[in-house]
Amino acid sequence: MKNNKVYAGYIFCLLLFFFLFPTVVLGDDFIGHREEDTVMVYDEQGNYVFATAMGVSSGDRYINEDNIEFEVKSINGKRAIAQNKGKVDLFQGLNRTELTPLAAQGKKLIGIYFTHNDESYRPGPESIEGQGEIHDIGYQLKNALEKMGIQVIIKDNLHLPHDGAAYERSRASATDLIKNRPDAIFDLHRDAIPQAHEYLAKINGQLISQVRLVVGRQNPNLSVNDNFAKQLKAVCDEKYPGLIKGIFYGSGNYNQQLSTHSLLLEFGTHVTTEAQAASSATMIADSINSLLYGDNISNQEGRNIESKNAYKTIAWIVTILFVGILAFLFINEGSWQGVVNRIKSFLGREIIDRGEK
């Protein structure tokens, strides 16, 4: 009885803490959209590399517009230092005709969804409770792709609030799309840095907002999606130089574990306009079409690179699993002889069931 009262006390205190503490103590301010929230990244010589409203963490990588790769080494408040790792060959020794098409036998189907539905552009509110203007960009991309004979499924489901569980909620939308076996899925966003010039570029005489590709580092499909991102940038660089701002490799998985052709696209930032983002959507649609379905006769090389990256990942998964199981068995058995006996017993009969449940 006394214990029950203690437990009731625990529950009450916890409810009070979690449901009142965040809003009262932390406040409701959204990080981003403000000058002071922008993280500025410099190289070791103090040269400016890039700015982002996405918090950077040590180990994050970035490939800039000119294909120079940087790795974040240290962070001091809103200033990060990154190591220049030299120029990256996006083509990996191939020419573009050998890269495409990645989905030659595909269904000509692409999926689009929006984890942060509320994202919008100025003038007007930068966040709209419900479907923000980022949804319009999704439809712009859809229309452009459909004009090229590609079928597009858009998931308009809401995943608000814009909090740490948004990607958890949007996984349902990503999974819905995966069920249709699309050739690629894209999660559309916009950045939140308040410097419009960071994202503005002139392409074919038109002022557009650049697109940043984001790849999640915490998922097993990293190497394959990385390959996809690099190849997309390579095609864009050739067709629309300056369209892709860069590739950011952030901490997180961004639901990219669900598909091997899955990318997060950031269309400009909240201080660039919807029209500028719509223009870049049309251009990237053309590049996606070229990359996935090809506008030339190609050989198998590009697809071979994708396979090679996949095999590397498989080797990692199997190694980690093997080491993990061995370590667990060693902890469990206390000696290597015990591990050997356990494996022998496992191989000798079906899955362990020692009847101790």
Add this chain to the structure above:
Amino acid sequence: MTIGVIILVITGLLVYFGAAHRVLDRLHLTDSMALFFIALIIIGSYFELTIRRSPLLTINIGGGLIPIALAFYVLYRADSSKELIRAIVAVVLTAGAIYGISYFFRDFGHGRDIIDPLYLYAVSGGIIAYILGRSRRASFIAGTLGFLLFNLFTYYRVLTGRIVSQVRIGGAGAFDSIIISGILAVLLAEIIGESRERLQGGPAGEKNRGDSNEK
């Protein structure tokens, strides 16, 4: 899809469902029952029940209904009222932890990207359940029902007009956080439990520790 990518996808699925099988095997289920439940989860992932249309509230059969039913079954099979109370407390604490983490990471994607919160939800469920119940079963219950409670709290916020959203319980099917959280929580409890027992030179001898001695 290239051959390499197809093999990669198959490898990932085998590892994931292999882990799921090991976890279900710990929950008063036989090997074949565990396999049957995995099949139900996979098939059920394609079906979603609409509970309410506006604001939208749905539950996915494979990602929501089956793991939740399983968690209630494990709860029902609790060995003692103490274990039952511990599990319920773990559920509430886990839901609170998930809410706290989701709030702390409210800028995730445009802010504090240290680790994907997805992993933290499961880890918090596993740690909380282990501390309270020292039990793999309590960990599964905390991981799954903790997420359910968090989803229901989100829907409450929608109903009361605090946020505009939709709630799809278990919407990602076999890959929903309800299942991932349950699986990781049990694996975590297993690793912590085994390590702890090894470090202290054998199984803990305390009574009424749920299933602390199960392997």
